[in-house]
Amino acid sequence: MARNKAKQDYRPVEPSPWPIIGAAGTFFAVIGAVFWMHGTYNFFGLGLGGNPTIFFTGIALIVYTLMGWRFDFAKEANEPGRHGHRVQLNFRYAVPLLLCAEAMFFSAWIWVYFNAAIFHSGYPDGTWSPQTIINFGPWGLPLFNTLLLLTSCTTIFWARHSIISGDHRGAANGLALTIILGAAFIAIRTFEYVYAPFAFGLIGEQLLSPTDTGDAQGDLGAIYGSTFFMLMGLHTTHIAVGVVFLVGCLRRILAGQYTPQRYFGFEAAAWYWYFGVVIWLVLFACIYVWGAGHGAAAPIEL
Incomplete structure (x- = not known):
């Protein structure tokens, strides 16, 4: 008996590291901005107040995520049948x-x-x-x-x-x-x-x-x-x-x-x-x- 294979207009999304990297970047950017703007704030004795390092680390991770995600998207678009009409x-x-x-x-x-x-x-x-x-x-x-x-x-x-x-x-x-x-x-x-x-x-x-x-x-x-x-x-x-x-x-x-x-x-x-x-x-x-x-x-x- 012949089997009819269901036709799909899309393929399931493959595992990707970008969501968690982007989330980490957003977290560091927000927390870093708070530490940076509150210059006298001392977080658990770590002396992070007034230091922009965490903020710019988060921004770098966000930019890296955007570029990497964009690269993966372009790679998928060039695969035949990957981006169907739907x-x-x-x-x-x-x-x-x-x-x-x-x-x-x-x-x-x-x-x-x-x-x-x-x-x-x-x-x-x-x-x-x-x-x-x-x-x-x-x-x-x-x-x-x-x-x-x-x-x-x-x-x-x-x-x-x-x-x-x-x-x-x-x-x-x-x-x-x-x-x-x-x-x-x-x-x-x-x-x-x-x-x-x-x-x-x-x-x-x-x-x-x-x-x-x-x-x-x-x-x-x-x-x-x-x-x-x-x-x-x-x-x-x-x-x-x-x-x-x-x-x-x-x-x-x-x-x-x-x-x-x-x-x-x-x-x-x-x-x-x-x-x-x-x-x-x-x-x-x-x-x-x-x-x-x-x-x-x-x-x-x-």
Whole structure:
């Protein structure tokens, strides 16, 4: 009696080390950030306070995980029958869902920012931003960063058009320029973080006490610093992850693995990148342009 073998559009996922390595990297990055920011904190007498080693170790593990996972994904994509129609359809659903999840995350923090900015009448001076905060002006480095990201949209579109046309050289050049622009954006953001005239939850050099309810102006300043660095830090992280994805796409382009018919890996990276640009335009308008116009002190231009 003949047996009919069930046809599947996908193969079971093989064991992979990347989830546990990525989880370890995330753990070390979060714990390391806490130790680093709380410089006087002494964890079981190990003297880890103020030391960024654990944090950067976690970041290195996360980047290693992203690159390794990307390499395995590309290897699977080149195996005949590995990524069938159903698998590709799942990918096309997964990327928009990921971007929707990120959009909700950014929306929550933007709401926190505007909640403090608009409903601040109960604070002593009734202004936003607080008198203790000096805003960044929008027309210096923030505007330059905006131009960098808008330019990167044209270069990544050039790369996509080149892939569709079968021009691998043009695709590689466009993608390389996009990576350079993204790296420049991250470098400028880092410079801005270092020279910011305010800090995460700090006023000057004084750490705000959660039990000090009398210093309402200080509390408002802490909200400003926290929301600013959370929003900008999350966005910079998004761009950094996008750069890692684009580096993986560049490697595949140079290896000739993308064709005019099969290039969804690049398409997903491009969607991710465009989303980061759109979020930046929202943050630029809300935090820099609108925020600088409502500050109690004159903004500084970097």
